[in-house]
Amino acid sequence: MLEVAGLSKSFGGLHAVRDASLVLAPGEILGLIGPNGAGKTTLFGLISGFIAPDAGTVRLDGAAITGLPPEAICARGLARTFQIVQPFGRLSVRENIAIGAHLHEPRRAAALAAAGTVAGRLGLTDRLDQPARTLTLAGRKRLEVARALATSPRVLLLDEVMAGLNPSEIADLLPLVRAIADSGVGIVMIEHVMQAVVNLCARVCVLNHGSVIARGSPAEIATDARVVEAYLGHGAAARLGRHAA
Amino acid sequence: MAWDLLLPAVLDGLTNGAVYALVALGLTLIYGVLHIINFAHGSLLMLALYAAYFLYSLLGISPYAALPILMPAFFALGYGVQRWIVAPASHGREQNVLMITLGLAIVLDNLALYAFTSTTRSIDLPLAGESIDFGVAVIGVPKLIACAGALLLAGALWLMLARTDLGRAIRAVAREPEGARLVGIRVERIYAITFGIGTACVAASACLLLPSFYVTPQVGYAFVLIAFTTVVLGGMGSLPGALLAGLLLGVIEAVSGLYLGESLGQLGIYAVFILILLFRPTGLFGARAA
Amino acid sequence: MLAALGVLPWLAGSGFWLTSATLVLLYALLGQSWNVLGGYGGQYSFGQALFFGAGAFASGVLQIRLGVNAWLAAALGIGAGAALGAAVGWLVFRYRLRGSYFALVTLAFAELARILVAAFAFTGGGFGLLVPLRRGAATFQFADPRIPYTLLWLVVVGSCLLGLWLERSRFGARLLALRENEAAAQALGVAPVRLKTQAITLSAALAATAGVFYLQIFLFVDSGGGFGPAMSIAALLAPIIGGLGTPFGALYGAVLMHLLGEAAKRVSGHAPGLDLAFYGVILLLMLRFLPAGLAGIGRRDA
Numbered sequence: 001m002l003e004v005a006g007l008s009k010s011f012g013g014l015h016a017v018r019d020a021s022l023v024l025a026p027g028e029i030l031g032l033i034g035p036n037g038a039g040k041t042t043l044f045g046l047i048s049g050f051i052a053p054d055a056g057t058v059r060l061d062g063a064a065i066t067g068l069p070p071e072a073i074c075a076r077g078l079a080r081t082f083q084i085v086q087p088f089g090r091l092s093v094r095e096n097i098a099i100g101a102h103l104h105e106p107r108r109a110a111a112l113a114a115a116g117t118v119a120g121r122l123g124l125t126d127r128l129d130q131p132a133r134t135l136t137l138a139g140r141k142r143l144e145v146a147r148a149l150a151t152s153p154r155v156l157l158l159d160e161v162m163a164g165l166n167p168s169e170i171a172d173l174l175p176l177v178r179a180i181a182d183s184g185v186g187i188v189m190i191e192h193v194m195q196a197v198v199n200l201c202a203r204v205c206v207l208n209h210g211s212v213i214a215r216g217s218p219a220e221i222a223t224d225a226r227v228v229e230a231y232l233g234h235g236a237a238a239r240l241g242r243h244a245a
Numbered sequence: 246m247a248w249d250l251l252l253p254a255v256l257d258g259l260t261n262g263a264v265y266a267l268v269a270l271g272l273t274l275i276y277g278v279l280h281i282i283n284f285a286h287g288s289l290l291m292l293a294l295y296a297a298y299f300l301y302s303l304l305g306i307s308p309y310a311a312l313p314i315l316m317p318a319f320f321a322l323g324y325g326v327q328r329w330i331v332a333p334a335s336h337g338r339e340q341n342v343l344m345i346t347l348g349l350a351i352v353l354d355n356l357a358l359y360a361f362t363s364t365t366r367s368i369d370l371p372l373a374g375e376s377i378d379f380g381v382a383v384i385g386v387p388k389l390i391a392c393a394g395a396l397l398l399a400g401a402l403w404l405m406l407a408r409t410d411l412g413r414a415i416r417a418v419a420r421e422p423e424g425a426r427l428v429g430i431r432v433e434r435i436y437a438i439t440f441g442i443g444t445a446c447v448a449a450s451a452c453l454l455l456p457s458f459y460v461t462p463q464v465g466y467a468f469v470l471i472a473f474t475t476v477v478l479g480g481m482g483s484l485p486g487a488l489l490a491g492l493l494l495g496v497i498e499a500v501s502g503l504y505l506g507e508s509l510g511q512l513g514i515y516a517v518f519i520l521i522l523l524f525r526p527t528g529l530f531g532a533r534a535a
Numbered sequence: 536m537l538a539a540l541g542v543l544p545w546l547a548g549s550g551f552w553l554t555s556a557t558l559v560l561l562y563a564l565l566g567q568s569w570n571v572l573g574g575y576g577g578q579y580s581f582g583q584a585l586f587f588g589a590g591a592f593a594s595g596v597l598q599i600r601l602g603v604n605a606w607l608a609a610a611l612g613i614g615a616g617a618a619l620g621a622a623v624g625w626l627v628f629r630y631r632l633r634g635s636y637f638a639l640v641t642l643a644f645a646e647l648a649r650i651l652v653a654a655f656a657f658t659g660g661g662f663g664l665l666v667p668l669r670r671g672a673a674t675f676q677f678a679d680p681r682i683p684y685t686l687l688w689l690v691v692v693g694s695c696l697l698g699l700w701l702e703r704s705r706f707g708a709r710l711l712a713l714r715e716n717e718a719a720a721q722a723l724g725v726a727p728v729r730l731k732t733q734a735i736t737l738s739a740a741l742a743a744t745a746g747v748f749y750l751q752i753f754l755f756v757d758s759g760g761g762f763g764p765a766m767s768i769a770a771l772l773a774p775i776i777g778g779l780g781t782p783f784g785a786l787y788g789a790v791l792m793h794l795l796g797e798a799a800k801r802v803s804g805h806a807p808g809l810d811l812a813f814y815g816v817i818l819l820l821m822l823r824f825l826p827a828g829l830a831g832i833g834r835r836d837a
Contacts, residue, residue, distance in 0.1 A: 048722065074724035081723070088715035099712045102705045103724040111705065151723055282635040334823035340579050343635045344775065345822055347581070351768060351815030393647030462808070466764060470646060473639055508654050508661075515647045522640050523630045 001026050001186050002078070002155045007056035009210075016042040018210040020056070024155065024186040029177070031201035031218070032190045035231055039210040040190045041083055044157050047188075048080040049073040060155065075103060079153035081144035083160045083190070089133035093124055096132050096143055100150030115150060122146045122176055138169045145176070155186045162193040174199050194218075206230065219241050253382035254499040260384055262495020263392040264454055268468055269487040270399055271446030277482025278419040278439040281331075281342040285349035287469030289444055292353055293319055293451030295361060296458035301368045301455075308368070308452040315448040323444025334391040350465065357462035365458040372447070382412035387456035394453040398446060399488050405442075406484075415439055419482070474518040480528030490529065536786060537695060541688050544681040553680055557752060559793045560687045561745055565766065566773025566785030567694040568741030573771060574780035575701050576734045577714030581638040582645030583742055583770035585623070587628020588761030590616040590743025591750040592652055595664040600657060605675035609747045617736050624735030628728045633717075641768065649762035663757025666750060675751045687748050691786065694741055698782025710734055711780070742770065772814055776821055778830025787829050792817075 002024040009017045018038045024030050028117060033038050045051035047058050049070040058066045065073050079100075088096050097115035098108075105111045119125050122142045127135065141161050150154055158177070162170050170193060177200055181187050191197050197204060198218045206214040206221060208230035214221055221227055272286045296315055300306040306314070330349065335341045374422040375386045406412035420436040426432050475494055479486025494514055502510025521528065540560065544553045565587060573579045594612025597603040603611070623644055632640055652658045670678045672760070677683050701707030709730055712720040717727055750756050777788025795817065796810040803809035821828060 006651050050718070050721075070718075070721045070725070071726040074722060078724055081721065086716045086719035086722075087786050088712050088719065091696060095708065095711075099708060099720065099725065100723045102708060106705050108705060108708065111708075135707060147719075147723055282639065330819070334819060336826060339634050340577075340638075341822055341826070343579065343638055344771075345819060347768070348815045348818035348822065351818065352812050355808040355810075355812035355815065359803065359806055359812060360808075363807070470639075470643060474643075505655075509650065512647065512650050515643045515650070518643045519640055519647070522632055522636055522643075523626065526632075526636070 001061050002188070003057075003059040004043075004047060004048075005057050005059075007043065007058065009042060009046055009051060010054060015210045017046060017053075020207070020210070020212055022188070022205055022212070024152070024188060026165075026186050027181050028202065029187045029189060029200045030043045030179045031197040031204035032188055032207060033192070033197060033221075034202060034207035038207040038230075040207050041159055042210075043207065044080055044159055044188075044190065048078060048157060063128065074151055074153075076156040078157070079148035079151045079155070080157035081141075081148050081159050081161060083163070085137070085140040085144050086145055087132035087135070087140055090131055091131050093119065093132055093135070093139075093143060097124075097146045097150045100147040101180040115146075118146050118150045121149070121179070123172070138165050138173075141165065141229050142173070142176075145180075149180060149185075153185060155188070156180065158187060158189040158191075160190050162191055162196045165193075167195075170195060188228040249381070250503065251482040251500070255496050256379065256382040256384060256502045258496035258499030259492055260392055260495070261499065263395040264450070264458075264491075265454060265471055265475050265494055266491025267391065267395040267398060267450040268447065269472045269479070269491055270395075270402060270484060271443035271450070272472050273476040273479065273482055273484060273487040274402065275440055275443040276476060278415055278437050279327075281335075281339065282346070282473070283440075283443070284343060284346035284469065285326075285353065286443075286447065286472055287465030287467070288345075288350040289319070289323070289356060289447045289465070291449055291460065291462065291465035293448040294455055294458075294464060295357065296448075297451050297455045298366055298368060298460050301370075302366075307370060308455045311522035312452045314317050315452060316445045319448035320441040320445040321524040322370065322441075323447075324437045324441035324446070327440035328433070331440070332433065332436065337388035350469070353400075354465060355460050361462060363462060365459050365461045368455060370456045385457055391457065394449065394517055395488065395491070396453045398449055399484055402442075402446070403484055411438070470518065471514055474514050474521075477518060477526075478529055479519050483528065486528055493529075501503060536783070536790065537692060537732075541685070541692075553684060555793060555797070557680075557684055557687065558720050559789050560684070560691050561749060561752075562769055562773050562792065563691050563768045563786040563789035564687070564694055564745040564748070565742055566777070566789050567691070567698065568738045569770040570698070570774035570779065570781075570785045571741065572734050572738035574778075574784065575707060575710045575714065576731060578633070578731060578735070578736075579638050579771070580641040580735075581771070582641030582643070582765070582767050583738075583763050584740035584764065584766035585641065585645040585648055586616045586620055586739035587746040587749070587766050587770070588645070588648055588652070588756070588758075589619045589739070590656060590746030591756040591761045592664065592746075595666060595744075595750050596658060597757060598666060599664060603788050604673070605751070606673075609675060609751065612747045612750075613740055613743045616746065617740035620734060620739020620742075621736040624732040624739075625728070628731045628735075629757075632775065642764070645762050645764075645767055649758045652762060653758035659757060661758070661784070663755060663760070664750075666754040668754065676754070679709070680752075683748070683752055687752075689745060690748070695782050695786060697737075697741075698784075702782065706730075768814075772818060774828070776817055776828060778828030781828070781830040784828055784830045791829065822823050 004022045007017055007020045020043055034040055046053045049068050052067060060078055062077055065076055093111055094115045095120050098111040101114040105114060112139055119128055122145055124142055124146060127139060135143060145161055160196040204218050204221045205212055206227050213226045213230060214224045268290060272283060273431050275283050293315060297308045297311050300311045301308060331342060331345050334345050376383045406416060414430050414435055417430060418432050423433050475487055475491045479490030497513045497517060498510050501513030540556055543556050569583050590612040594608040595613035597608035597611055598605050627640055653661050670676050709725045712725055713727055713730060721727055773788035773792060774785040776791060778784030792814060795813055799810040799813040
């Protein structure tokens, strides 16, 4: 349903993303990993319309969405969250989520009710009426997901929704993400928390210096020499190999 | 249009432009470091003009002699305004800063109106009537002094920023406030000092401006948009940019006044302001993002 | 408060109180126009007088120079203000001017209008526009000042209802979302340029309505009074003092400002300046100690 082909973007002389391609099926959770500065968030920006690509195409259910503004891409059914959470601070949790629900629901009361339902799916029910800025980080991460989910997307881009959470909060969030995918939503998730990647993703893409350097299951990725070198530096795979031997 | 009309207009514009540059220097410094727009800049200029006026009319101190008195006094004023009014009331929001400085401008302008009435005041220095004939145009000595003063002040500011420890600290704060804090620079103090320096520049402008100009309670407002236009045109935060932009604006105003008539002369300035903000927000000379 | 203002002239009669209350309503309407864009939308205009003046001058020129019926001229004046709002808004928002830049560019537009209007005799030149006195319902010049007052009161009631609607509608909710975080709103399908342009159009229509009433009540407007900074400042003071982004904030602010202004005038013996300086001090104190305005007193979340 989501096809990204040959996306590239340079800032000045720096290739932030170079010829990146990926394919996502309904209900699939695709992991996107890579060292800091590999271009993962830039790739999300390119797909979701916040950054205009230099080259390449993004297709959603066969239709090109490349170059559309973010609001139009969201309206076509692709929603994203932000790595640095962006709540509407002075609005309540319910009002925050209702903004997402308003995409397809012009009536206020119905949008607020829908927000309540989505909040329930993410365990935010008891915090519905407090201002978003009073949430803990874990709460704000859930709010990011809830708002995006309220737009009824077919594709969801999750940018490090597990980062900064403690292990029990991560364990709480894992089944919620799984449930979203099981409802038919395709998910691409940028994640450093390997517990989450291993648990949720059947397939993983590894990005380094803006290029996709490896694809496969989490187990295949973990033993891929290029991936190990990307994370640990040149020659690391060989050194690790010697230790193992 | 004949050259014998255009050339004097351009020269006249350049001298006015030097004054615009002078006023804009302090504003662009404050923007460059604090990243705030000081809407009270013009009102502080008005206040300094009154101070210079009364120093002359009551104590007989010439505005040029008043420079060493007013610059430190206005440095202290600016320091205090930032430290105890702008910073605490802003709650860290950019739009609040704009509102606070607008509030300050309202208070200052109207207190001046109340205290000094709307009478236009000017002073009569002995050298005010003297002028130098440049062949194509005759320019008054006070305007020439203001011109020279603008260049000197810009140079002094640049030297201070480039060569002194304080200047290095200011530049560090301008670029990376959090980083500067980490290496032990007291960022809030640098902000207040920068605001103070910007305000001292305003005092200098007032001293250089008064002999060839006048003061009313509204004079600050007349200058504030021109000063912003200068800052934006020169590239926000750029000292040489402000200098060049001020001169350019003076010429634009004089020439558009020549073609469109006196009452429409300022039209050119506002049009430039809007066009630059819309289409070239980094300014004419600056590639650096605002 | 609103009801009290509505019945005031019918109880207290005309004269001083009616003039006072008329000014309060005008500033409440102008303040609400600013509040729609600034309070709900987070776009602080420093040139709201642009739209106020556009309403007054457009309806004035149509009546005086082109002989258009006063009511039609009023409607066209409001339309002209709204159209100007849409044009300026589209241009300014399309090029992503926001925050302080938005404030300054609106101020520049208002100044541009002030200079242009003063430059041409057709628009009143340096003197201004004087509507010839012809009392009658057809000329929108009522002999009984309580009639235009009540009309104005109804418009102010409508502007407060508009505030209530903003708090209960998708349009208002999206506007608040934009104010809080533009990128996040965009990611949720909110189109910032279109929405902000709609908001400034609405805001401009309200401000132009205030301008039209100003002209019909005082039968005079000049470039400084219509497009000058005093109106722009009055527009933003009322909602900031009364409560940003609240339905009745602009009204509360306008009432309080008027009472304080009258008090300051008594103290100063009607010397100009002190009342406005007083407003400035209140603005500073509000921003420092009560950022949510009067409406925020007692509220948990400011």
